[in-house]
Amino acid sequence: MKIYFQKLIPDAVIPTRATRQSAGFDLSLCGQQPVTIQPGETVMIHTGVAVVLPEGTAGMVYPRSGLASKHGLALANCVGVIDSDYRGELMVPLYNHSGEAYTVSPGERVAQMVVTPVLLPEVEEIPAGKQLPESERGTGGFGSTGKTAGGENAK
Structure with a gap:
């Protein structure tokens, strides 16, 4: 299986996996200027890249764990879904849950995209x-x- 990335802006960073076994492709802030996210604020982070995913897959965009645990940043929509037929710029809506402003530097990795298979069922209405x-x-x-494995509702 192959996926293809295209730079839409010359200084964009093509997403890569940190290691051969990393599930996610790291998405980075594109541009020459840092972006500051104030407490309680959501900012759309530009990646400057587009992706071509194989039919029958989707790109699931998740926050990077370090940004969440160390700085209180998370995706505003919890998980982003990139459909295989989407060809626009990948954008990352970051929300600052902390009490302090956070500045994202150009090239900083802000999220990760995991490519996953999806089912595309037909829909039939039940009257x-x-x-x-x-x-x-x-x-x-x-x-x-119930609350526990084998809990009060287990059979």
Whole structure:
């Protein structure tokens, strides 16, 4: 499998994996100027790159763990989804959860994109009032399976 990156801006950094076994391709701030994110603020970070992903895959964008644990930065949308037919610039919405401003330097790695297979099912509507197929769980949700493995609802 191959993926392709294209620089949309000359000083963009082509995403790479830190090691051969790293799952994520690191996405970096593009440009010549640092970007400061104030407490409680969301800033769109430009990467300056586009990607071509194989059909049947998606790029899942996650925060880098060091930015979150050391500086309180996370993706504003929790996880970004890059569809295989998207050809625009990869952007990273970073939110500052901390009480201090954080400055992202040009070239700094801010997120990681993991390429994953996706299912592309056809959709068929079940008419209102028609019984849905039975399942072990039924309509139970939000804690209905208990707190512990083999807990109060285990069979």
